[in-house]
Amino acid sequence: xxxxxxxxxxxxxxxxxxLTGQEDLFCYSYDATPGYSHLPEAVVxxxxxxxxxxxxxxxxxxxIPVYPRGSGTNLSAGCVPLKGGIxxxxxxxxxxxxxxxxxxxxxxxxxxxxxxxxNIAAEHGLIYPxxxxxxxxxxxxxxxxxxxxxxxxxxxxxxxxxxxGLEVVLANGDILHTGGRxxxxxxxxxxxxxxxxxxxxxxxxxxxxxxxxPAPESKKSIMAIFKNLDHAGEAVAGIIAAKIIPxxxxxxxxxxxxxxxxxxxxxxxxxxEAVLLIEVDGIPVxxxxxxxxxxxxxxTNHADGIQVxxxxxxxxxxxAARRAALPALAxxxxxxxxxxATVPRxxxxxxxxxxxxxxxxFNVTIGTFGxxxxxxxxxxxxCDIRDLEEMKSVKKAMNExxxxxxxxxxxxxGEHGIGLGKLPWMEQQHGGKVMDAMKSIKRALxxxxxxxxxxxxxxx
Amino acid sequence: xxxxxxxxxxxxxxxLLSDIREALASCMKCGNCMAxxxxxxxxxxxxxxxxxxxxxxxxILSGENEISAGLDHILAKCLCCKACAANCPCGxxxxxxxxxxxxxxxxxxxxxxxxxxxxxxxxNRKLFDIALRTAGLFGPLSFKRLPRKMAAVARFPMPGIDRxxxxxxxxxxxxxxxxxxxxxAAHAKHxxxxxxxxxxxxxxxDVGDAVIHVLNHNDIDVVIPPMQHxxxxxxxxxxxxxxxxxxxKHIINVFEGYDVEYVIAACGSCAEALKIEYLHMxxxxxVMYKRAKNLAEKxxxxxxxxxxxxxxRRDDLGEVLQKVTMHDPCHMARGIKVTKQxxxxxxxxxxxxxxxxxxxxxxxGSGGSFxxxxxxxxxxxxxxxxxxxxxxxxxxxxxxxxxxxMHLADGLEQxxxxxxxxxxxxxxxxxxxAGEV
Numbered sequence: 001x002x003x004x005x006x007x008x009x010x011x012x013x014x015x016x017x018x019l020t021g022q023e024d025l026f027c028y029s030y031d032a033t034p035g036y037s038h039l040p041e042a043v044v045x046x047x048x049x050x051x052x053x054x055x056x057x058x059x060x061x062x063x064i065p066v067y068p069r070g071s072g073t074n075l076s077a078g079c080v081p082l083k084g085g086i087x088x089x090x091x092x093x094x095x096x097x098x099x100x101x102x103x104x105x106x107x108x109x110x111x112x113x114x115x116x117x118x119n120i121a122a123e124h125g126l127i128y129p130x131x132x133x134x135x136x137x138x139x140x141x142x143x144x145x146x147x148x149x150x151x152x153x154x155x156x157x158x159x160x161x162x163x164x165g166l167e168v169v170l171a172n173g174d175i176l177h178t179g180g181r182x183x184x185x186x187x188x189x190x191x192x193x194x195x196x197x198x199x200x201x202x203x204x205x206x207x208x209x210x211x212x213x214p215a216p217e218s219k220k221s222i223m224a225i226f227k228n229l230d231h232a233g234e235a236v237a238g239i240i241a242a243k244i245i246p247x248x249x250x251x252x253x254x255x256x257x258x259x260x261x262x263x264x265x266x267x268x269x270x271x272x273e274a275v276l277l278i279e280v281d282g283i284p285v286x287x288x289x290x291x292x293x294x295x296x297x298x299x300t301n302h303a304d305g306i307q308v309x310x311x312x313x314x315x316x317x318x319x320a321a322r323r324a325a326l327p328a329l330a331x332x333x334x335x336x337x338x339x340x341a342t343v344p345r346x347x348x349x350x351x352x353x354x355x356x357x358x359x360x361x362f363n364v365t366i367g368t369f370g371x372x373x374x375x376x377x378x379x380x381x382x383c384d385i386r387d388l389e390e391m392k393s394v395k396k397a398m399n400e401x402x403x404x405x406x407x408x409x410x411x412x413x414g415e416h417g418i419g420l421g422k423l424p425w426m427e428q429q430h431g432g433k434v435m436d437a438m439k440s441i442k443r444a445l446x447x448x449x450x451x452x453x454x455x456x457x458x459x460x
Numbered sequence: 461x462x463x464x465x466x467x468x469x470x471x472x473x474x475x476l477l478s479d480i481r482e483a484l485a486s487c488m489k490c491g492n493c494m495a496x497x498x499x500x501x502x503x504x505x506x507x508x509x510x511x512x513x514x515x516x517x518x519x520i521l522s523g524e525n526e527i528s529a530g531l532d533h534i535l536a537k538c539l540c541c542k543a544c545a546a547n548c549p550c551g552x553x554x555x556x557x558x559x560x561x562x563x564x565x566x567x568x569x570x571x572x573x574x575x576x577x578x579x580x581x582x583x584n585r586k587l588f589d590i591a592l593r594t595a596g597l598f599g600p601l602s603f604k605r606l607p608r609k610m611a612a613v614a615r616f617p618m619p620g621i622d623r624x625x626x627x628x629x630x631x632x633x634x635x636x637x638x639x640x641x642x643x644x645a646a647h648a649k650h651x652x653x654x655x656x657x658x659x660x661x662x663x664x665x666d667v668g669d670a671v672i673h674v675l676n677h678n679d680i681d682v683v684i685p686p687m688q689h690x691x692x693x694x695x696x697x698x699x700x701x702x703x704x705x706x707x708x709k710h711i712i713n714v715f716e717g718y719d720v721e722y723v724i725a726a727c728g729s730c731a732e733a734l735k736i737e738y739l740h741m742x743x744x745x746x747v748m749y750k751r752a753k754n755l756a757e758k759x760x761x762x763x764x765x766x767x768x769x770x771x772x773r774r775d776d777l778g779e780v781l782q783k784v785t786m787h788d789p790c791h792m793a794r795g796i797k798v799t800k801q802x803x804x805x806x807x808x809x810x811x812x813x814x815x816x817x818x819x820x821x822x823x824x825g826s827g828g829s830f831x832x833x834x835x836x837x838x839x840x841x842x843x844x845x846x847x848x849x850x851x852x853x854x855x856x857x858x859x860x861x862x863x864x865x866m867h868l869a870d871g872l873e874q875x876x877x878x879x880x881x882x883x884x885x886x887x888x889x890x891x892x893x894a895g896e897v
Binding site for chain 2: 021022023024026027028030031032033034071072073091092094111115134136137326327330331334335336384386
């Protein structure tokens with residue numbers, strides 16, 4: 001990048017907020033996705049919307065690629081500056097501006113960490129439900145841009161269900177305000193939803209109006225062990241059919257169970273084909289009633305072992321197994337791909353069988369766990385990215401997994417986003433016409449294609 | 461610089477780190493370390509956190525980076541608090557890898573000139589002793605005592621010390637000169653050697669007094685080897701492994717010369733050096749490893765010793781009517797993993813009202829010499845700790861490390877919080893004394 005541009009960026013945000021040293025650039029060349037890295041030419045760190053606007057105006061004029069970044073914890077290479085340009089680091093936007101208890105909304109800057117917002121909400125007996133595995137590190141801006149979900153997706157939905165309004169800076173520097181504090185709002189195109197999940201390709205989020213909901217008064221966790229995967233699948237369908245919507249309804253497959261047991265010794269039977277972890281929450285009497293109904297469904301569907309947590313300590317013990325799933329798998333090999341292919345929940349057993357078959361066929365290690373209640377599975381492939389032969393098999397297995405999900409009427413991503421990782425299968429899922437429509441939107445809002453170029457919709 | 465020279469540098473840099481290639485590859489870049497790194501919390505800069513530092517080291521192995529002044533600077537910004545390692549889902553020991561990176565820096569570029577000077581003095585036991593005794597004698601001339609116990613502020617600007625910073629005064633007479641080589645108990649049942657460490661010997665002699673009283677009170681003879689010296693941790697974590705090994709060898713030699721059942725330290729970092737670090741240093745030297753292992757197996761931190769090995773007397777404890785909270789030093793919590801034992805001691809004291817503070821085991825920001833080189837940053841980290849101490853409404857904060865105590869005392873003074881910082885063992889000593897009345 002020409003020194004001239006660097007100077008101009010420095011004039012906007014101050015010299016100390018433009019990083020150009022080799023080591024600093026290297027530290028912003030990657031995110032949490034294995035296999036993608038590229039050095040940016042500068043890291044620019046603004047602290048207010050006017051600075052973001054000025055930066056984008058400049059970048060647009062000189063056609064400099066801009067890669068917005070929060071904490072860089074995404075799993076789809078969404079932050080990797082693949083074409084150089086600048087990383088737009090948003091973590092100085094770290095203020096919660098207003099907690100509006102009468103409307104149950106919070107106005108916040110995008111650099112606030114999700115867990116920090118939840119701590120503030122908790123002081124008022126409220127929660128911000130989207131809780132991806134990275135709540136303690138991810139920024140709200142990142143989770144909104146990726147439309148992140150989490151364990152409570154079945155009952156509470158994902159980020160898009162909680163974003164009521166946004167302040168967004170377009171590629172040309174224009175500052176937009178979309179949505180607001182209104183519960184009902186059908187005025188015009190829903191731009192709030194358009195920018196939510198746009199992965200930094202359409203604009204830069206500089207402020208968000210988010211919905212908070214009352215924290216559940218009580219919770220009850222139940223674990224069920226199944227020697228037969230189909231019985232587990234039928235139990236999941238049975239719970240929903242009984243008109244119960246648990247906050248969480250998690251599943252772990254046999255490969256994950258074995259790995260977790262080997263690592264954490266939590267007492268899971270090694271021959272179990274599936275473990276379900278169910279949590280109902282809400283008003284105490286309702287929770288008791290729902291938990292009872294869940295137990296009935298589990299028994300009817302031949303659960304081979306059921307444990308009900310009677311207190312917080314027992315709840316922690318049940319959750320320890322689920323929490324250990326990713327660390328236990330990740331420790332097996334140096335490289336870990338956590339995918340998030342999602343299928344209609346009735347197809348979960350079929351999908352898990354397919355993944356098992358694929359793992360055997362291509363001789364790769366895959367453990368699958370995930371959110372059975374909403375069909376969002378995490379086939380987790382562990383391998384060594386430095387072993388090129390092995391990586392060929394991994395790529396083939398990944399391809400088969402995505403094709404299987406699409407064939408079952410599923411989707412490439414339930415909560416991690418497309419980025420670069422899942423881009424090759426986008427056309428297969430959506431077809432050419434949908435891709436054209438998406439690309440038209442991209443070109444309309446970012447005609448010079450400077451915002452996170454090459455991601456989500458690919459080259460336009 | 462021509463191309464060949466650059467290639468040579470890269471090749472040499474790679475060789476310096478080749479043994480940690482696999483360990484670095486295990487980092488999956490999830491960034492969970494960001495949630496717990498005290499430095500990242502303040503700077504929000506990727507180069508501050510373990511993920512960034514380990515990536516940079518990987519970049520050296522791939523030939524994309526070199527061991528530059530910039531890398532040296534970045535690796536120096538780590539408190540060695542081990543929070544990242546404890547929170548890592550992949551079990552990557554980032555703290556050890558960062559120290560390993562510092563070793564490569566020392567080999568490729570040499571030690572920082574200031575550290576070189578300090579370590580040169582430190583490595584000469586006699587000269588170091590004279591220097592610190594002198595500091596104690598002339599202390600009142602250069603430092604003004606503050607009303608707070610064991611607190612002083614510099615009377616004039618001193619190199620390396622922030623003008624406002626509150627430090628503890630050097631002792632007029634070091635601990636080891638105040639006592640005979642063997643301090644006998646009336647009815648001795650055990651005999652231990654006391655590894656005093658530098659802060660207790662030269663600064664916090666009040667902690668040394670308490671350790672000796674408490675051990676004697678529990679029918680234990682205390683041997684204080686006069687030839688002992690610094691444990692070597694400050695040198696080891698700075699990356700000068702060879703110099704650190706010479707410290708370790710000296711300590712092993714000295715303590716092998718005494719026929720004692722146990723070796724007792726009253727500082728988490730010193731205890732960790734003797735119990736864990738020496739074994740790492742000599743892992744490729746079977747003879748020294750065996751000697752280090754002998755020492756490691758009989759070394760205990762004082763609270764660990766009094767709870768797990770020789771249970772302390774509880775029948776004659778007197779009242780200590782104070783509300784006390786506990787700050788767990790990093791090397792106690794995540795180094796030697798001793799957090800229950802100091803609490804058990806505090807809770808056993810009659811009248812003592814123990815309260816937990818929030819994030820009791822979060823780093824206080826001291827990091828030994830880190831707080832000297834990066835005072836403003838280390839103050840910010842410490843301010844969070846002080847906030848938690850204040851919120852606990854305790855009257856006393858107990859800890860188990862001299863440099864933590866010093867940094868807490870500074871933070872309490874700077875924030876105008878009138879809470880005393882002491883060592884756990886001082887409260888036990890106080891309780892025994894109250895029991896005698």
